[in-house]
Amino acid sequence: MAFTNGIPLSDKESVKFFIASSFVETILQAASACPDKEICGLLIGKANSVTEIRPMENKAAHPERFFEMEEADLIRSHREARERGLKVIGHYHSHPSGNCRPSHWDAALAHDGQYWLIAASNKIEGWYAGKNGVVEGIFHPCRLVVE
Ligand SMILES: [Zn+2]
Numbered sequence: 172m173a174f175t176n177g178i179p180l181s182d183k184e185s186v187k188f189f190i191a192s193s194f195v196e197t198i199l200q201a202a203s204a205c206p207d208k209e210i211c212g213l214l215i216g217k218a219n220s221v222t223e224i225r226p227m228e229n230k231a232a233h234p235e236r237f238f239e240m241e242e243a244d245l246i247r248s249h250r251e252a253r254e255r256g257l258k259v260i261g262h263y264h265s266h267p268s269g270n271c272r273p274s275h276w277d278a279a280l281a282h283d284g285q286y287w288l289i290a291a292s293n294k295i296e297g298w299y300a301g302k303n304g305v306v307e308g309i310f311h312p313c314r315l316v317v318e
Pocket residue numbers: 264265266273274277289
């Protein structure tokens with residue numbers, strides 16, 4: 172048994188997600204520089220591996236508890252990634268509450284097949300959205316491979 176995000180998982184069950192340590196540091200720094208608001212951004216890459224991160228502005232009316240990205244920015248980011256043979260494979264955001272677990276509100280925004288990174292308390296955890304997730308019925312904990 173391996174433990175990921177505090178949830179016991181077998182090797183077979185665990186979803187791996189690869190990210191460079193420099194990206195993790197950038198996200199954690201952005202989150203700690205902005206402790207009262209959720210920060211957010213896109214994860215761009217191929218399959219289950221991040222090759223770029225793209226910080227986005229949090230447009231939510233209550234950014235201390237929610238995040239929301241501008242639709243036009245999202246569409247442009249998806250198109251630019253596609254033009255370079257990449258994909259928006261997910262996104263990251265922070266939780267000023269200090270807990271890396273996806274919220275009920277996060278579940279409402281989740282689409283199957285997307286990776287989520289949540290930063291809180293100088294930690295980062297990875298989640299994969301899909302059927303029968305153990306958190307909120309949609310999030311599966313990822314085994315984050317930081318390279
Ligand atoms: Zn959240």
